[in-house]
Every structure is written in structure tokens, then in C-alpha cells.
Amino acid sequence: MSGARIDHVVTSGLFTLDGGSWEVDNNVWIVGDDAEVIVIDAAHDADAILAAVNGRRVSAIVSTHGHDDHIDAAPDLAARAGAPVLLHADDLMLWRARHPDTRPDGELRDGQRLAVAGTELTVLHTPGHSPGAVCLYAPDLAAVFSGDTLFQGGPGATGRSFSDFPTIIGSIRDRLLGLPPGTAVHTGHGPSTTIGDEAPHLQEWIARGH
Template identity: 60%
Template structure:
């Protein structure tokens, strides 16, 4: 039996470049009745911990290091760690500078492109998809026909690239060369907002490039 996907929404703020915005963030929990991996831990550790319950938390996997995606990651990992087993916070090393804006000096465990994280017998494939941030990753679960894109790809277009550490041409390359190579029926679970599919988004790539954002 493969893992299942559970969804939470938590609310808080996102701050960067001297600006702060109110945001709602998706939190994705992948696993079964025994063990889970959490993708992003934004605003409310108690809500996420309650959803995990008595299950074993294998890792907190960060799609990128903006504060609205990682603010509670160390606290969540710490709550489920034991003297025998430390729960790792997984982050691509290219996002270390962004991480340090929120958690200076706090250790993470490096994620690499192509790495596979296994939970409840289901493989989560790490895809480095920079652009929104240098270390942004998407997480592809082929057995679940799902990709978790963080803020790289949304319903309606790419994530924002108008702030520090981001680049529009890079995010377009990531979407075209990595995400749009996935099967068209792959469901896209995003960092904010509604789901979409690869097939629904791929016909619009040239429109996004023409708009330049």
C-alpha cells in the first residue's frame, strides 16, 4: 500500500527585502498510519504536530527557505526528535543564505538533485528547480502521480521572481526542462493556492515568457 497525501493550510506572514505580507501556506504530509514526511513547516507548529499525531516524523523537507515555508521547521523537527533519533530538516544547500535570514546558524541536512526520500514504501524524488530561490526544489512522487512544487509552479504560472535571490529566466528553465518533462496527468500540489496539473500548465509557457513574469 502506498503513502497517502494529507493537506493543511496555515496562515501567517512572509517577509523579505524589508516588506511583509499576509499569506496562507499549504502544508503537505505524505505517509501512512505509521510514518510521515512533512513538506514545509510555515506558521503553526501545533497544528502540524496535531495532524501528525502519534506517527513517526521521518523528516521535514523544505521546498525552499523563505520564512513562510520554514519558520517552524526546526521546532517541528525538535518536537518529534528523541534521544535516539534526530528528525532532520532537509534543505538544498544553495538555499543556505536564505535559510540564515530566518534561522542563522541552525543546522540543516543537505538535499541533492536526484535524491530519493522514502516514506511508507513510497519514493519522493528531489528535483532541483531553482529560480524562485537558488535552492528551490520540487518533490516528485511517481507512484502518487503527484509533484510538490513549492513556489516554483502555481496554477496559472511560475512563482514570483521580483525579490532577492530570484531569477525569472532560471525559473522558466526549471519549469520547462524539469517539471514539464513529467507526465501531463501529474497533479501539482503547490506552496500556496489551488492544485493544477502539468498538462494544464504546459501549454502556457510561451505566454509566461512573453509577459516576462
């Protein structure tokens, strides 16, 4: 029986890509129990994330993708928490743009299972927003952590370097919308939603993208 739960902190900072910068608020998700946790997306503020971790052991820092607003605090958090940073290899070029002197400690692979507090998070490779974007599905918690692949109201942005609209639509259709309708979708920015709320709108998103 899993004792895992989901905690959440919002951090704020800059997202920089293609010569532009934008102020953003990021969701940082913390999955675990009173003893150990996994941190999903070490965004902006290691102090705030460590405060939410509250002394628990961090078994991994998982990056849903390599955009700098999702990884900017990762090396600092990793050093202070003694935890490895994991990222899909297809986003290493984005990591290097932000952290040229460090590397992630391990690679995320499609189908990989990450165990914490008696539950498992399955890595789903969902390219489109970036080549190495992943989502993390936790069936015991009836939740998927979607990074910037799926939001309340539609897919993540695809108008910048290394992104592709048909690819993200395929990822959402093939990897996410088949999950149980009651699955909570915990996003990289903004409010959570459910698979059941988003699934009926796939054709609208496709039309909107043309």
C-alpha cells in the same frame, strides 16, 4: 505496493523578505501512511502540523526552499517530532536570515530519493524562485510537490532577492513540464493543478515576463 497517501493542512503567517512583510496562507503537505510521514514545508504553526501528523513518526521535514514562510516552524517541529530538517545548500543564506542560531540537519541534492511508507519522492532542483528551490516528484502518487516554483496559472514570483525569471522558466520547462500530464501539482500556496493544465501556457508565461 505503496500505502502512502497525501494529507494537507493550511497554515497562516507572515512572509518577510527585502524589508517587506506579507500575510500569507501556506500549504503544508504530509506524505505517508498510518505509521510514518514526511512533512513538506513546516510553515508558521508547528501545533497545526503536529495535529495533522496525529502521532505518526516524522521521518523528515523537507523544505522546498528557504523563504521564511516555508521554514519558520521547522526548528520547533523538528525538536518536537524528533525529525531532521532537509534543505538544499544553495538556500542556506535564506535559512540563516530566519534562523541564525540553527542549521538544517541535512542537504537536499538533485536526484536524491526520500523513502516513506513504501514510496519514494525524488528531489528535482528547480532554481529560479530561489537558488536552492526544489520540487519533490512522487510517481507512485502521480504527484509533484512544487513549492513556489509552479502554481496554478504560472511560475512563482521572481521579483525579489536571489530570484531570476529566466532561471525559473528553464526549471519549469526542463524539470516539470515533461512529467506525465496527469501529474497533480501540489503547490506551496493556493490550489493544486496538473502538469497537463499548465504545460500549454509556457510561451504565454515567457511573453508575460518580458
